[in-house]
Amino acid sequence: MLNIEDLHVSYGPIEALHGISIEVETSEIVSVLGSNGAGKTTLLKTISGILNPTRGVITLDGVVIGGMEPSTVVRHGVVHVPEGRHIFPNLTVQDNLILGGYFGTAAQNSENMAFVLQTFPVLRERLRQRAGMLSGGEQQMLALGRGLMGNPRVLLLDEPSLGLAPIVTSEIFAIVRRLAKEHGFGVLLVEQNARKALDISDRGYVLVNGSIELSGASGELRENPEVQKLYLGGRNVDARL
């Protein structure tokens, strides 16, 4: 569905991504692991149209979306939930969600709104509150819900676990996985928390200094000694939680 081929991205004269190829299929959760500065966020920003690729192709079901405006990319169904959530703190929860469906028809939006509130009941209770008053976990749910309002075919998730308690992260990851499987959208998940990311994803890529060093099924990556050493904090650490 989402195909990225030989993607190069530069900031001025400095190239940040050196020819990356990634694909995400329907209902599939794909994680991208890597340390700070590896180029994970650059990758997502390029897919969503904030940055322009210098080379390479990004397609969704064969339609080229690389290099398009963010509003065009969103209309094609690629929705980016950014790192740090970026909800609008002084707008109500409801207004935040409404903006997620900026391009939808009224009927679509009310259907999606019902769906989001059913998925995250806590948001229903706080619909009229300012989004800035929500807890970190609730804000992440709002950011996700706002993304879901855009009828995603592919959801780009950037560090959804950032600043959240482990139990909240697990809850949110479980919801993401369930939704992806039930509703058939793909998820491209960028995470520092490699363990949790590999737990919910089907496949993974390891990004090092702007290039893909390793890729494979999540189970394989978890067993890979190098991945264990670099991203999972050593051997035989309890992989649950």
Next chain:
Amino acid sequence: MWTLVFRGLATGSIYSLTAMGIVLVLSTTNVMNFAQGDMGMFLAFIAFALLMRHVSYPIAIVAVVAVGLLLGALLERGLMAKVRKTTSHLGMLIVTLALTMILEGLAGYFFGTTPLLFPPALQGDPLHVFGAILDRQDLLSLAVAGVVVFILFLVLYRTKIGIASRSLAEDEYAAKLLGIPVRSIYIFIWATSFGLAGLAGVMVAPKLSLEPGFMIVIQLKAFIAAVLGGMNSVVGAVVGGLLLGVMENLVAYYVPQIKDSFSLILVVIVLLFLPEGLFGRRAARRA
């Protein structure tokens, strides 16, 4: 006393209209617009030209607002959007200063620099209500400001484009990611603010004399009203404008020695002790 308060509110309503325009543009595009007052001046001249050709008053007002919306959209597409790509916010601020000179120059060229008498919309003896003397033009300014505030709030809080404008003021990056068409929103904002300027100009012109520099004082007062209201809040701009008008009027009557310097003293005090203004956004973030 009530007469003083009422007159203050009427003057304040003009400050509010102008301050709303300033705050709308500032909070969404981060540009401090020094031309807000002169945009109103220019439109007041157009209204004057129409009235002199025996166009009826209501039609002249509607026409001026329409021209304002159009000029605002043109200003954004033709100038601001281009400048935004190449310069900083400070650079854009200078552009608005240049705009004041262009507008004042154009007004002087087309309409002359001799002060003109702008006819009031409503004539006739003032009304007496509970001992207060209410001037008809003042009542009209207040009513117009009230209606405009009501409509503007409906738009900002109940329509998609309004909510999107407010989101842009909070987090442009997030707004872009959601696919909100930022360019159209900028057009909407500049058009609205130019339209507001036109209303303020036409409402206040009969109270002052019409000449190219007549809105400069209003611009300054509106800026102070905006500071009072917290610079990023449209509610604050409305309340700040009314409050400034009333305080100014009371001070002028009871402490005439400081009537000219009062608003400047006020702005210093506000910035010192209440830098967020009355309605400034305190960080609402948590976690």
